[in-house]
Amino acid sequence: MTAKYFAILTNYGAAQLANAVALGTQMNISAMAVGDGGGTLPVPDPAQTKLVRETRRAAVNQVSIDEKNPNFIIAEQVIPENEGGWFIREIGLFDDNGGLIAVGNAPETYKPNLQEGSGRTQVIQMVLMVSSTQAITLKVDPSVVLATREYVTKSIDTAIQESEAKSAKIYATKTELSSGLSGKQPTGDYATRTELNNGLSGKQPTGDYATKTEVNSKLAKDQNGADIPNKPKFIENLGLPEKFQPIGT
Known part of the structure; x- marks a missing residue:
């Protein structure tokens, strides 16, 4: 059974791809267009240079290689909910020169406009099988804000993996710190x-401080004055000599 819906390289696209492979250059897929086929489902023709009746053309959101099929190129475009009012029956890919690289048809789908009261975001994909994916530029247009959930999920996963890879080398392990600091002295204007x-050995603090010898020679509390060397002088200094009568006089 012959496939009803398919996409092919145009003669122009095949020539551009062959030239890119031969010269080691790349062909850049820059835009995608959709059309209504003039009211009927068109059959893709390699001789085509334009769509039967184009209704919208804009930059592609993403061009990537199919993870399961390395020879498959996936071009993707997101049509916002505020654009529409027409049927989608044909799809085309264009290079930087505006040449039609590939053309395909699709099951008839009406793209409503938000002003009609039932807007929706439409994702359009075209899958091409080519002999050399290295000859085609894979890119994401940073000027296009809209993205599919799959693309967002992949972007988040990639960002997390990159972040984990970077953070893994920000911190040193305990073993690294121990081996790095072992036997090290701080550099700069510091004393070891x-x-x-050596500098403090045998030194006494200067200023109004008591030495250890002076502190030890002071009155001991538990002697109750018995260690006062000159008791009469001590009483005189207190102003109490007339109140005391020496014993035995």
């Missing part, structure tokens, strides 16, 4: 422990 010990 040996220098501090």
